[in-house]
Amino acid sequence: MSANTHAVHADHAAGHGHGSLRSYLIGFGLSVVLTAIPFWLVMSGVLDSRQATALIIMVFAAAQIVVHMIFFLHMSAGSENGWTMMALIFTLVIVGITLSGSLWVMYHLNVNMMPGHAMSQMP
Numbered sequence: 001m002s003a004n005t006h007a008v009h010a011d012h013a014a015g016h017g018h019g020s021l022r023s024y025l026i027g028f029g030l031s032v033v034l035t036a037i038p039f040w041l042v043m044s045g046v047l048d049s050r051q052a053t054a055l056i057i058m059v060f061a062a063a064q065i066v067v068h069m070i071f072f073l074h075m076s077a078g079s080e081n082g083w084t085m086m087a088l089i090f091t092l093v094i095v096g097i098t099l100s101g102s103l104w105v106m107y108h109l110n111v112n113m114m115p116g117h118a119m120s121q122m123p
Helices: 003-014 021-044 050-071 079-112
Strands: none
Touching: 021 050, 050 079
């Protein structure tokens, strides 16, 4: 084993990079809240606008991803020489593209597949 491997195992044995019970409980509590609020918004119909509800749910989803990355995956700006921050930024970009693309596809499917829309030109 190389000296670098021993250093990694020493850090692992010392508990570096691992969360405490307190941080896991905070992450769990935030995850529950970030799930319960969008569920309540949809089930109670508090907002009249579907677009506003969808936008709020997207914001809560992105926040929940960040909570999971910080509290459960232990990513921070200082760990691993900043590479985990690059992974966080990349993840947020991919999630933004995926969420906006999914909403765009669902919107266009809804508009183009409505009954009464089809075949008004047919003889």
